[in-house]
Amino acid sequence: MRYVTTAGVIALALGLSACGAGGNDSAAANGSPFGDCIITGEAGSSPLNLISDGVVTVKADLPSPGWYNGDTVESIKSGFDYCLLANIAHRGGAKGLNLQNSSFDGLVAGKAGSFDMALNQITITPERESVMDFSDPYYESTAGVLVKKGSTLTQSDLADSHLGVKQGTVGQMLVDKTIKPAKAPAVFPGDAEQQAAVAAGRIDAGIQDLSIVLGASVQSGGKLTVVGQIPTHESYGVMMPKGSANVVAVNKMLKEMKDDGTLDKLNSTYLTEAYGVDPTTIPVWSF
Template identity: 35%
Template sequence: MKMLRTRSCIFLASAAVLVAGSTLARAADPREGFSFGSCTLTGKPNTISLTTLEKDTLTVATPLPNPGWWNGTSPSSISSGFEYCLAADIAYRAGLHHLKIVNMAWDQYISGTSTGYDIALGSTTITPARQKVFNFSRPYFSAGLGVATLPSNNISEGNVKAKRIAVLQGNVGADWVTHILKPQSVLVYQSSPDMFTALMAHQIDAVVTDTTLALTQAKMSNGNIRVVGQYNVDQGYGIITAKTSVNTQAIDKAVAELAADGTLKQLSKTYLQPMFGVSPDSVPVWSLK
């Protein structure tokens, strides 16, 4: 009888330890209390320190729509996407519980005159000219310039210079097309949707923009638009902070850690590859002729 009581006590004590251990394990999850849409958070909170406009909130400026990067058409509808979850992970690592998204038109976003945000995150290529206006983090993504067109337009590496080419105002591709590619005609548009609407209406022959954005539009067109080539211009996307910001170094540190721990690669695999339909590396690389 005494032996049974002893075994019972040992069993109850073991069970108590297991329950306590389980409780401690749950309590030890650093992500508890943090939730940003469908994002899977990585790293640990409070590993960087940010000074923000609003308490416990990271305010992020971006030009919408931008499928794959920000999945949704308005700030209130977004809960996933490469850049949304990148911003969420930065907020989490700063110990912040909220994201506030500020939607801006592209020309307003890239002008350098806008205020009211902590960081700006919108597939923004780092260039020497832009570095005079903004501070940038190290690149979190790299892309070339893709050539998107309709199959009936018969655009090729050899004849593209003789065609009507659309570019996005303020985009690196606009300067490159105008001064390096030098096609017969360059038409500048205020937004990405405007460019691709013009392409579908046969008002232009091709769009030259970031390969990732071109592939996204092609996938959404159900085969009507194709990305037939790309130019390797080694574009790197960086996170913007204002020249007066005290957060620049902390944001750069966060991007470095997100690259080192594999988070950026996972974000690309989760949100970008399904949007592209094909790997950007599979698009033929064109040279200037």
């Protein structure tokens, strides 16, 4: 069974910038330590080495609808990445999750402090692997081109346009190394800032993961749209501190969840209903 692909299913994944750091011990009203998630597999079958006994400490740029559902860090109790983490914690012998907010660029640069793992639609790249460890891929990604509704932007216009990127993302690397626009791109600290600049016409287009910009389009109420997707041949992985003792265990769990249908179930539960458009209808732009 192959893992979930962006070309097949796209998420409502507008990465909102949360206000300040926070934590979430994952205790839901229904008494489950893992919120609304459906838990599969055998508890403790692949033990994890954790910095806090019995709890998986997670850092991410939170919340992120479709991936981490909720208005605040404290209210998150479902979503693709959240429930994948819940299943990892369960199979790893943990009794809960401690979610902590972190800037994305600090996270992928290895400057987010102490944590066990991070799932944040993080693309595996050689630069990131030099400072952090990654699991095997669990989700394929491409980049999307987000524009203001009514824009006439085409593939041939892109390199001569004023583009916007989120700091530290694969979108930024794609613009700098592949698209190579004539004008230096605007760099934003978060997705919300990038998307606001597109909507206001301060930039011609925002380049970010296709899953995220499709989510932004849905959330905008018709103000934004996605006009193209750019293959990156990249994938999301579970990120862990360099030298983590948990890489082997996490890879074992991911394989089991691919084989037993857990990843497909997470996809159908949290992502399929969210993207609002068939991604295969979005033109592929090659550079």
